[in-house]
Amino acid sequence: MENKISVVxxxxxxxxxxxxxxxxxNKSASSSYQKKIKPFFEIVWSNxxxxxxxxxxxxxxYENRFGKNGHCNQDxxxxxxxxxxxxxxxxxxxxxxxxxxxxxxKNSKGLIGKKGVLWWSIHKILSGKxxxxxxxxxxxVDRLLISPSKQRGRDFAIILKSLSxxxxxxxxxxxxxxxxxxxxxxxxxxxxxxxKGTSIFKSIKQFSATDWIMKQGTLAKAFPVTSxxxxxxxxxxxxxxxxxxxxNFNKDGLKGIFENAGMMxxxxxxxxxxxPDFDGPFTVLKNLILNGEVADDFYIDDAALEKWAYFxxxxxxxxTNAQGFEYNYSEGGMIFPDSLNKPSRTIITGEGGTSPxxxxxxxxxxxxxxxxxxxxxxxxNMFPDDHTKLEGISDTKRAFFMGNALVxxxxxxxxxxxxxxxxxxxxx
Numbered sequence: 001m002e003n004k005i006s007v008v009x010x011x012x013x014x015x016x017x018x019x020x021x022x023x024x025x026n027k028s029a030s031s032s033y034q035k036k037i038k039p040f041f042e043i044v045w046s047n048x049x050x051x052x053x054x055x056x057x058x059x060x061x062y063e064n065r066f067g068k069n070g071h072c073n074q075d076x077x078x079x080x081x082x083x084x085x086x087x088x089x090x091x092x093x094x095x096x097x098x099x100x101x102x103x104x105x106k107n108s109k110g111l112i113g114k115k116g117v118l119w120w121s122i123h124k125i126l127s128g129k130x131x132x133x134x135x136x137x138x139x140x141v142d143r144l145l146i147s148p149s150k151q152r153g154r155d156f157a158i159i160l161k162s163l164s165x166x167x168x169x170x171x172x173x174x175x176x177x178x179x180x181x182x183x184x185x186x187x188x189x190x191x192x193x194x195x196k197g198t199s200i201f202k203s204i205k206q207f208s209a210t211d212w213i214m215k216q217g218t219l220a221k222a223f224p225v226t227s228x229x230x231x232x233x234x235x236x237x238x239x240x241x242x243x244x245x246x247x248n249f250n251k252d253g254l255k256g257i258f259e260n261a262g263m264m265x266x267x268x269x270x271x272x273x274x275x276p277d278f279d280g281p282f283t284v285l286k287n288l289i290l291n292g293e294v295a296d297d298f299y300i301d302d303a304a305l306e307k308w309a310y311f312x313x314x315x316x317x318x319x320t321n322a323q324g325f326e327y328n329y330s331e332g333g334m335i336f337p338d339s340l341n342k343p344s345r346t347i348i349t350g351e352g353g354t355s356p357x358x359x360x361x362x363x364x365x366x367x368x369x370x371x372x373x374x375x376x377x378x379x380x381n382m383f384p385d386d387h388t389k390l391e392g393i394s395d396t397k398r399a400f401f402m403g404n405a406l407v408x409x410x411x412x413x414x415x416x417x418x419x420x421x422x423x424x425x426x427x428x
Contacts, residue, residue, distance in 0.1 A: 004042045005422065008084060008133070010076060010092030010122065012048040014061045014388055014401050016381065017091045017139075020411025029382040029408040040419045045085050047072045057397055058404075064390050076121045081128040090125065093139040093188075093406055094118045119159065126166050135200075135422075136163070136193035137414065139406055142174045144189055146256040153257045154249040159191075160264045161238045161245050168193040169201050171212065173219040174260040177407040178343035179276035180223055183283040184380040186346050186407050190414060192218050199425020204263075209235075209270035213261050222417035225261065225274035232259060232273035239267075286340035288379040289363065289372075297354065299370040304356060308369075311358040312336035337364040344380050351377060352399030374398040382408040 009017050019029055021041040027033040048059040048071070059073040072079060095118055126132055147155045163170050170193045178185040194200040200218070207216045210229055214220055234257065238245060250257055262271030300308060314333035320326050338345065338361050348359050351372070361372045374395050375385050381402050388398040 005040060005089050005135075005419075006044045006085070006087045007041050007089045007091060008087040008125075009043050009046040010090065011094050011118065012046045012062055012071075013058050013093070013404055014383075015046075015065055016383070016406045016408050017093065017137075017411055018043050018046070018066060019383065019387075019408045020406075021091070021415050023412075024384050029412050033384050040422075041089065041415060043070070044087055045070045045072065047074070047076050047079065049073060049075045051075065055392075057393055058401060061388050061390050061393065061401065065387060076118070077124075081125055084125060084129075086129065086131045087133050089135045089137060090122070090133040091137040092122065094122060095140075123162055126163075132166065132195055134195045134198045135418065136168065136191065137411075137418070138191040138193075139411075140189050140191070142187045142189050142260075145174070145258040145260070150252065151250050152253045152255060154246065156258055157238060157245050157249045158242055160269065161242050161267070163193050164238065164264060164267050165242070167196040169196075169204055169263070169265040170194075171217050171219055171263040172261065173223065173225075173274065175219075175223055175410055176276070177410050178282070180278045180410075180413070181280045181282045182343070182382065182407050182409045183285065183288055184344045184346065184407055186381075188406060188410070190219065190410070192414070192418070200421050203421075203425065204265055209263055209265070209268075210272065213263055213270065213272050214274070217263065218417045218421050219261070219414065221420070222413040224277040226277045227261075227272050227274045229272055233270065234259065234272075235268070235270050237267050238264070238269060283343065284341050285338065285344045285363065285380075289340070289365075289376055291365075292367070294370060294373045298373055299368050300362065305369060307356045308362060309336060311356050312362075334358065337362045337369055340364075347377055347380060347399075347403050347405075349400045349403030351403050352394075352396030374402075377402040380407075381405045 007021060012018065022039045022043065023029070023037045024033050026036055026039065028035050028037045043066070046062065046066075048056070048062055050056055050058055056073050059071070063071055072083075122138075145156050146152045160170055170191060172189055172191045174187055174189050176185060176187045194204070204212055210233065212220070214225060214227060214229070236257070240248070257271070259271040259273040261274035262269060264270075312334045313336070314331065316328075316330040318326055319329045340363060344361060350357065351360055354371075362369055363372065374388060377399055378385060378387050383402075383405070388401050
């Protein structure tokens with residue numbers, strides 16, 4: 001562990017964060033696991049629990065790839081804080097839920113939410129640890145910035161305020177992996193936080209909030225951006241405590257307040273609409289597909305192809321609901337088959353299975369139309385080939401994993417930028 005940053009990985013899934021931080025067999029995702037790296041981060045404890053299934057498939061895959069040592073397959077809300085080792089960096093892709101606050105608990109350091117138990121599990125760890133992690137690196141769906149619909153941005157404001165109360169400065173960015181040359185159009189919000197007293201927290205004071213967001217911050221170093229700051233910048237303070245923010249933030253607001261990039265320090269939020277600034281090479285779907293190595297059941301026969309075309313096509317028709325009420329239904333068409341000359345569409349959890357679907361990927365090859373194989377889906381998230389292959393794990397389940405996963409290359413790029421920030425601070 002000497003000179004390494006110790007990491008706790010929550011909501012680990014099949015290990016996307018770990019691959020981005022440590023690489024695989026000391027090789028990096030961005031080189032298709034060809035180039036050797038010297039890992040700076042080391043996972044010391046991980047947790048994966050799926051409440052809706054008896055067999056813990058994702059945890060089994062995680063253990064198969066990384067071993068059982070330091071891995072916990074238990075509901076994180078039931079894990080005692082003392083069982084989680086002290087660590088420098090806390091990472092995780094926590095699901096987007098209802099983060100509203102019900103009440104302050106008597107004789108408690110924290111707050112309890114009505115539903116968003118997974119965020120509050122993070123909150124419990126941060127507030128309960130005597131030695132708080134110096135850094136946080138979190139991921140979520142981009143709609144977090146505009147949730148819930150009747151108080152746009154409230155959920156994110158609760159997260160920011162709670163982190164501020166615990167002594168963290170925060171920066172965030174919505175990143176579409178394909179905008180930076182990666183193989184999938186997948187938009188996710190990435191959140192970094194720095195504890196008061198760390199060199200990064202101190203360095204933020206040296207720059208204006210705009211400079212940090214646009215040029216000097218960790219996310220700006222990882223994924224350069226441009227912006228018309230004069231027209232897109234907003235600055236406001238998170239007034240009140242978490243309970244009042246839960247009740248009052250952007251009450252009845254029809255539009256979100258948070259832009260796709262921003263930072264918060266001492267409750268002061270600066271947020272800017274940023275645009276990607278990338279002139280490197282792009283990876284497209286045809287770069288990753290297998291040639292002649294896909295099982296026959298992934299191919300679509302001519303009889304079923306018409307049904308697939310219907311689901312993918314534009315529609316304007318009268319439908320009848322379960323109560324017998326007729327209504328007009330319409331939706332736009334999708335490119336069918338999927339273009340091989342562009343990054344892929346976003347993988348969703350329902351990607352697997354043979355049944356026709358509007359959202360599953362279909363490509364045309366010399367042999368005919370077919371769905372994407374598990375290896376191809378893994379490649380679109382920049383995982384090693386057959387990362388999720390394990391006896392008892394179906395192809396449909398493997399596709400589900402990739403629908404839930406993140407693009408490893410995004411984590412890797414942010415980790416590289418964070419490493420440089422930490423090393424620079426340690427050298428001072």
